[in-house]
Amino acid sequence: MTKIVRTAATEPFKPMPDDDMIVCRCEEITKGEIRKAVYDGMSTTNEVKRWLRCGMGLCQGQTCQKNVQSIISRELGLKIPDIGQITGRSPVRPVVMEVFANDVLDVHEEA
Amino acid sequence: MVTVAAEKKKASLIIIGGGVVACATAYNLAKKGMNDIIVLEKKEIGNGGSCRNAGGVRQSARDVRELPLAMYAVSNIWPTLSDELDVDVEYVQRGNLRLGKTEAHIKTLTGITKKSTDAGLDVKMITGDEAREICPYMSDEVIGASWCPTDGHANPLHTTLGFYRKALQAGVTFISGVKVNGIRKYRGRARFVDTDDGVYEGDNILLCAGWESRAIADTVGIELPIIREFSECMVTEMEPDMFPVMLGTAESDFYGGQTKHGSFVMGGMCGMEPYVSEKDRFITNSVTAPCLSRGIIKYFPVLKDVKIIRTWSGWYDVCKDKVPIIDNISEVPGLTIAAGFCGHGFGISPATGLAVSELILDGESHTIDISGLKYDRFRAKA
Numbered sequence: 001m002t003k004i005v006r007t008a009a010t011e012p013f014k015p016m017p018d019d020d021m022i023v024c025r026c027e028e029i030t031k032g033e034i035r036k037a038v039y040d041g042m043s044t045t046n047e048v049k050r051w052l053r054c055g056m057g058l059c060q061g062q063t064c065q066k067n068v069q070s071i072i073s074r075e076l077g078l079k080i081p082d083i084g085q086i087t088g089r090s091p092v093r094p095v096v097m098e099v100f101a102n103d104v105l106d107v108h109e110e111a
Numbered sequence: 112m113v114t115v116a117a118e119k120k121k122a123s124l125i126i127i128g129g130g131v132v133a134c135a136t137a138y139n140l141a142k143k144g145m146n147d148i149i150v151l152e153k154k155e156i157g158n159g160g161s162c163r164n165a166g167g168v169r170q171s172a173r174d175v176r177e178l179p180l181a182m183y184a185v186s187n188i189w190p191t192l193s194d195e196l197d198v199d200v201e202y203v204q205r206g207n208l209r210l211g212k213t214e215a216h217i218k219t220l221t222g223i224t225k226k227s228t229d230a231g232l233d234v235k236m237i238t239g240d241e242a243r244e245i246c247p248y249m250s251d252e253v254i255g256a257s258w259c260p261t262d263g264h265a266n267p268l269h270t271t272l273g274f275y276r277k278a279l280q281a282g283v284t285f286i287s288g289v290k291v292n293g294i295r296k297y298r299g300r301a302r303f304v305d306t307d308d309g310v311y312e313g314d315n316i317l318l319c320a321g322w323e324s325r326a327i328a329d330t331v332g333i334e335l336p337i338i339r340e341f342s343e344c345m346v347t348e349m350e351p352d353m354f355p356v357m358l359g360t361a362e363s364d365f366y367g368g369q370t371k372h373g374s375f376v377m378g379g380m381c382g383m384e385p386y387v388s389e390k391d392r393f394i395t396n397s398v399t400a401p402c403l404s405r406g407i408i409k410y411f412p413v414l415k416d417v418k419i420i421r422t423w424s425g426w427y428d429v430c431k432d433k434v435p436i437i438d439n440i441s442e443v444p445g446l447t448i449a450a451g452f453c454g455h456g457f458g459i460s461p462a463t464g465l466a467v468s469e470l471i472l473d474g475e476s477h478t479i480d481i482s483g484l485k486y487d488r489f490r491a492k493a
Contacts, residue, residue: 001154001288003308005119008280041279042272043287044155050162050268053372058348060421084155087423090395094348094418101404101415103397 002082004043013039023071024064026057031071038075044083045069058094061086119284123147124471125304125313127291127327128320131161131267131457132449134274135464136317136471141281143472148278149311151304152287157271159321160456163393163425165344165367165376166267167357168458169207171227171234171259176483177434177459178230183479184462185261192265192461196273200265201371205355207262208242210410212252216361220257227259234259246354248413264357264368267457274464291320293330294446301331301446315471317447322428324450331443336431336489337451341384343399345422347414349373364406375417379403388424395422427454431489437463438486439470447471448486 019032029052042048045055045068054068055061061068069080076083091100123145126133129152137148152158168189170181188195189202211217220236227234235258242256243249279285286308294316295303304311318324322339329335350373359366367377381402388394400422408415430436430451440446449467456463466476 003286003288006279006285006287008282040276041285046155046158047272050157051272056421058420087393089421089423090397090400091419091422094420096415097347097404097408097417097419098415100401100419101408103401104405 001044001084002078004076004078004082006041006043009039023067024052024054024057024061026059026063027053027055029054034068034071035075038072043072043076045072045085046087048072049086055086060089119149120309121312122149122284123313124149124315124317125311126150126317126319127294127304128152128159128318128324129156129275129285129287130159130319130321131157131271131274131460132319132452132463132467133317134271134278135460136319136449136467137278137283138274138281139464139468140471141278141283143468145472146282148283149313150278150283150285151289151291151306151311152285153290153320153323155287156275156285157268160425160427160452160454161271161460162268163344163423164267164454164457165378166264166370166457167207167262167366167455168202168204168265169259169262169357169455170232171207171257171262172209172223173227173230173455174434175230178232179480180459180462180466183465184459185263188461188465189263189265192270192273196270196277198269198273198276199371200270200273202263202265203355203371204261204263206245206258206260207357207359208246209257209359209361210242210249210253211255211361212409213254217255219361220255224257232259233261246356246358248353248411250410250412253410262357264370265457266370270457270460291327293327294318294443296331296443300444315445315447317449317467317471319449319467321450321452322426324428324448328448331446333440333443333446333448333486335436335448335450335486337428337436339426340429340454341388341424342378342380342427342454343395343403343422343424344376344378345400345403345419347375347377348418348420350375350417353413358410360406360410364409365403374420375414377403377407379406393424395424429453435463435484436486437466437470437476437481437484439474440486
């Protein structure tokens with residue numbers, strides 16, 4: 001990870017005209033909320049995600065991650081690799097629990 | 112635009128590790144007027160167990176040595192923490208059910224319950240039907256459970272980052288992306304912290320880096336009996352409010368509950384953990400989520416059609432006797448250690464922050480009794 005020094009903001013938060021634009025559609029998180037999270041000290045894609053839930057919904061950030069990253073990086077003046085990305089995780093698409101649970105069905109039938 | 116401060120490498124206190132213990136301690140110290148603190152974090156704030164746990168806040172089934180921390184946190188901190196941190200930490204105190212399906216399970220649960228009641232907690236054994244009254248979606252196969260009404264759960268992400276934000280606002284400096292290699296003494300006191308970003312210097316040093324604390328403590332000759340243990344968690348899609356209780360089972364098939372958001376967060380082990388991962392990356396295994404799903408469906412058949420949307424993993428920092436080490440180190444004046452929380456550190460973290468802040472400022476924890484958590488309690492067989 002890139003070294004990031006975090007200290008308290010010295011100036012008040014500056015709202016922007018398009019702050020009410022929804023960026024994460026699954027969790028309905030706006031650009032303003034993301035900018036405010038960065039202002040509050042969240043300085044990586046994961047930290048903003050954990051604070052706001054953007055990228056934690058059904059699509060797991062597959063739709064919004066790039067936009068979230070570019071907002072964070074612009075606010076901080078850092079490059080995208082510096083702020084990292086959401087860890088890609090199994091399952092790639094939501095899977096019904098009963099289907100997941102059946103992965104040993106064949107073994108059980110033989111036994 | 113966030114202002115980036117000029118290079119700061121010297122402070123009254125250097126904290127190694129940026130998890131919930133670091134953030135809560137920094138917050139408590141700053142509240143008492145000591146904010147000349149640098150927190151050094153290898154990756155991101157709360158990237159270890161702090162943000163990977165399922166959020167249990169329980170007093171039941173705790174070792175008596177760490178019970179004072181749990182009782183203090185539940186009585187004095189958790190109920191008002193959302194107001195204090197200015198963020199909804201989603202704390203709910205609606206009880207913890209530990210479920211059993213066989214007579215052997217009931218025997219296990221009765222044993223755990225006795226330990227808790229001996230320690231003065233309100234925990235009791237209830238029948239399967241009584242458990243189903245508390246949580247109607249449960250399978251008829253459940254024949255009994257232990258019930259602790261004062262247990263609950265909270266949101267670990269908001270708690271960890273909430274403490275972080277408050278500490279930051281109070282003047283604490285956090286530096287992420289810096290890996291600590293070791294500690295060095297100067298004139299008999301812990302003083303220097305060697306990192307891949309040069310040397311940091313502090314009048315005091317707090318080491319709270321989870322399982323990785325052991326290698327760092329070793330550089331000043333302190334052996335911490337802590338090993339890491341792998342565990343996985345998963346989360347479902349949003350569901351209507353079904354039950355607010357925290358759940359576990361006698362057989363440890365799974366643990367978890369429903370969050371305020373509506374998703375179920377359930378964790379557990381598949382039994383293959385010691386053999387599947389030697390990597391330091393937080394990988395997940397193809398066999399674990401299916402295994403947890405089977406465990407959950409056995410107790411809650413109604414959840415079989417719910418979709419899993421994500422799995423993740425983390426390391427427990429397991430201490431030899433399953434309770435943490437929270438102490439000032441006599442051989443290394445200036446060094447304080449808080450590590451080895453064994454996977455049940457989140458619920459006590461607000462109280463841990465208070466106790467550690469007193470250890471650092473006053474040399475002892477006078478509000479909460481942590482005398483059972485000393486670093487020199489370990490002995491070889493006589």
